[in-house]
Amino acid sequence: xxxxxxxxxxxxxxxxxxxxxxxxxxxxxxxxxxxxxxxxxxxxxxxxxxxxxxxxxxxxxxxxxxxxxxxxxxxxxxxxxxxxxxxxxxxxxxxxxxxxxxxxxxxxxxxxxxxxxxxxxxxxxxxxxxxxxxxxxxxxxxxxxxxxxxxxxxxxxxxxxxxxxxxxxxxxxxxxxxxxxxxxxxxxxxxxxxxxxxxxxxxxxxxxxxxxxxxxxxxxxxxxxxxxxxxxxxxxxxxxxxxxxxxxxxxxxxxxxxxxxxxxxxxxxxxxxxxxxxxxxxxxxxxxxxxxxxxxx
Ligand SMILES: Nc1nc2c(ncn2[C@@H]2O[C@H](COP(=O)(O)OP(=O)(O)O)[C@@H](O)[C@H]2O)c(=O)[nH]1
Ligand SMILES: [Mg+2]
Numbered sequence: 399x400x401x402x403x404x405x406x407x408x409x410x411x412x413x414x415x416x417x418x419x420x421x422x423x424x425x426x427x428x429x430x431x432x433x434x435x436x437x438x439x440x441x442x443x444x445x446x447x448x449x450x451x452x453x454x455x456x457x458x459x460x461x462x463x464x465x466x467x468x469x470x471x472x473x474x475x476x477x478x479x480x481x482x483x484x485x486x487x488x489x490x491x492x493x494x495x496x497x498x499x500x501x502x503x504x505x506x507x508x509x510x511x512x513x514x515x516x517x518x519x520x521x522x523x524x525x526x527x528x529x530x531x532x533x534x535x536x537x538x539x540x541x542x543x544x545x546x547x548x549x550x551x552x553x554x555x556x557x558x559x560x561x562x563x564x565x566x567x568x569x570x571x572x573x574x575x576x577x578x579x580x581x582x583x584x585x586x587x588x589x590x591x592x593x594x595x596x597x598x599x600x601x602x603x604x605x606x607x608x609x610x611x612x613x614x615x616x617x618x619x620x621x622x623x624x625x626x627x628x629x630x631x632x633x634x635x636x637x638x639x640x641x642x643x644x645x646x647x648x649x650x651x652x653x654x655x656x657x658x659x660x661x662x663x664x665x666x667x668x669x670x671x672x673x674x675x676x677x678x679x680x681x682x683x684x685x686x687x688x689x690x691x692x693x694x695x
Pocket of ligand 1: 447448449450451452453454455456586587588589617618619620621
């Protein structure tokens with residue numbers, strides 16, 4: 399089964415199959431992941447932002463640009479609202495189908511729930527898998543901001559936060575967390591009249607306080623405007639000395655995340671629920687009795 403997978407030669411069907419097997423923790427998947435020795439330093443670009451901000455449109459334009467430059471691109475999409483799958487609405491499907499069948503492009507959606515292991519664990523493992531294939535760049539689209547648990551900052555070398563121009567008040571409400579994770583801000587939908595004011599406010603917000611000055615790129619993704627500027631900003635970030643420091647931090651984050659997942663593997667929430675019910679039924683529920691029963695496993 400695993401031996402038949404020929405991902406290091408760039409066979410897309412093998413890669414799709416390998417991802418499914420890893421996603422479902424098919425027996426032997428851990429040995430398989432360890433056996434991949436081709437891990438190269440392939441730049442990983444994360445694109446995050448609220449639903450509807452234009453992330454997929456931007457990724458679509460970015461694929462076009464990279465393919466035109468002769469690059470091979472892998473795209474991992476972890477956005478439940480994304481049209482980056484074959485079952486999407488007609489317009490998007492037509493647009494994207496070009497890429498699904500393009501020999502230099504591999505696109506994969508990752509379910510946000512329903513697979514074994516945690517989502518972060520799967521994102522790390524699949525990114526490592528993609529690194530073992532002959533690609534030049536990996537793009538990961540995740541829906542971010544707010545309630546979402548999808549954490550891209552610990553995964554991507556360059557994190558792009560996509561926002562859209564909104565009323566001045568809302569920028570204040572923008573999670574300061576975004577400032578911490580963004581290497582590049584994209585203000586998409588710059589065809590909106592309030593775009594310039596928004597960009598100005600964004601710069602102002604960054605100059606107040608001790609936020610670093612993050613590049614802000616204006617784009618109109620559905621008209622392919624600003625894509626080239628974004629590409630330049632990505633290249634600049636990937637060449638910056640700051641990135642070599644970030645790499646150690648990133649790998650530490652990933653190791654930490656994987657250890658956490660592996661350690662939790664034997665902890666079964668259903669069984670905890672049973673034990674909790676017993677505790678509650680006893681009339682003097684003790685939280686530590688349950689914790690101790692499970693933490694030692
Ligand atoms: N007006 C305008 N619409 C855009 C722009 N970029 C994307 N859209 C539209 O916004 C909608 C959401 O885009 P999508 O890429 O699916 O957003 P995602 O949820 O962040 O992936 C789609 O209908 C796009 O065509 C833009 O720059 N300006
Ligand atoms: Mg999307």
